[in-house]
Every structure is written in C-alpha cells, then in structure tokens.
Amino acid sequence: MYQNKITLTPRDILEKEFKIDTRGYRLKEVDQFLDIVISDYEQFFEIINGLEKEKADLLAEIMNLKQELRNSKLSVEVASNSASGEVTNVDVIRRLSQLEKMVYGAKSSNEVETEENKEDN
Numbered sequence: 001m002y003q004n005k006i007t008l009t010p011r012d013i014l015e016k017e018f019k020i021d022t023r024g025y026r027l028k029e030v031d032q033f034l035d036i037v038i039s040d041y042e043q044f045f046e047i048i049n050g051l052e053k054e055k056a057d058l059l060a061e062i063m064n065l066k067q068e069l070r071n072s073k074l075s076v077e078v079a080s081n082s083a084s085g086e087v088t089n090v091d092v093i094r095r096l097s098q099l100e101k102m103v104y105g106a107k108s109s110n111e112v113e114t115e116e117n118k119e120d121n
Helices: 010-015 027-084 089-104 109-120
Strands: none
Touching: 027 089
C-alpha cells in the first residue's frame, strides 16, 4: 500500500557502502543517501499520523454506535413494557439514567437534540 512512497528497505540501509576518497567517504554521496533516508522517515511519520487519526475516528464512531445500540435496546425494553401496561420504577430509573448520560455525557446539547429529532421521525 505504501511501498511506492518508501525508497529504502532496512536491508538497503544496512548494505549501503560508500566509496572512499583520500580523505574518507565522498560527502556528496553520503549527503544524497541521507536525503533519501530523511525523505523516507518523513513519509513514515505522515503515514503513522494518518493511521493514528483514522484509528481515533473509528474508535469515536464505535463509541457512538455502542451508545445508539444501548439506547435502542432501552427503547425496545420500554416499549415492550409499555405494551404490556407494566412500567416499573426500574424502567423509569434506567431511562432517566440514559437521558442523563446523553445530556451530561460527552455529547453536546445540539447532538442530543439532533438524535431526538431523528427518533421522532
């Protein structure tokens, strides 16, 4: 997937041999090689940062979907109890707890209103 962006492999770096001049390695050759290494590292950091952002987005989506699932289960439970005519204090407390989580939790009031509007439709 990212192979076309990465120039060097670990083996290329390990096996790289520079030609020796009278005063040591050829500076221009070493500088060119190091420029390639730097470029690869920049690509690695961009890839890692992109994947970390994607991971965070997916985790947030998972949390939202889990909350929706809990709310749906609660709604089904309340609806089934209402259909039978038996609404207990436990049912009321559970529903109140879910509403408090929605209002005081990580979600803003606009998101709560949006979800309520979706449920009404």
